[in-house]
Amino acid sequence: MRTPASSVAEYISKIPEERQPAFERLMAIFRTHLPEGFEEGLGYGMPAFIVPHSIYPDGYHCKPSEPLPFVSFASQKNFIALYHMGIYAIPELYQWWTEEFPKHSNKKLDMGKSCVRFKKPEDIPFELIEELAQKVTVQQWIEIYESNYKR
Numbered sequence: 001m002r003t004p005a006s007s008v009a010e011y012i013s014k015i016p017e018e019r020q021p022a023f024e025r026l027m028a029i030f031r032t033h034l035p036e037g038f039e040e041g042l043g044y045g046m047p048a049f050i051v052p053h054s055i056y057p058d059g060y061h062c063k064p065s066e067p068l069p070f071v072s073f074a075s076q077k078n079f080i081a082l083y084h085m086g087i088y089a090i091p092e093l094y095q096w097w098t099e100e101f102p103k104h105s106n107k108k109l110d111m112g113k114s115c116v117r118f119k120k121p122e123d124i125p126f127e128l129i130e131e132l133a134q135k136v137t138v139q140q141w142i143e144i145y146e147s148n149y150k151r
Helices: 008-014 017-033 085-089 091-104 126-133 138-148
Strands: 039-043 046-051 068-075 080-084 115-118
Touching (some): 008 017, 017 046, 085 138
Antiparallel strands (some): 039 046, 080 115
């Protein structure tokens, strides 16, 4: 499900009203707790935090004109998705996330490679996501990205 928008605020205004507070809270968490250097914007049509070209001029290997993605959020038909590339690319972070999640949620962890799905806004473990936001610096992400993905 795609929500066409030209800004994060516009995207949030177009998603179902009951999801808007959760998106605002997710954005606030990442605005506040991501290490310095990541920038907010839209990535692939959804709210995102990226490594800007000013820090990483090579951009994303799939499309170098795009900045290097790190975190994004989407309002899908049946769930809210948190896409965190660090969970996918860093085995220790994945292990931490999967071990900590049950301590913060009574719901079963529903995730793909980099996508964590939440069926309802009240299912989102915001405190755990706040911890997650602080785990990877821009420089660490660039190093992990280059060692794993850049060809």
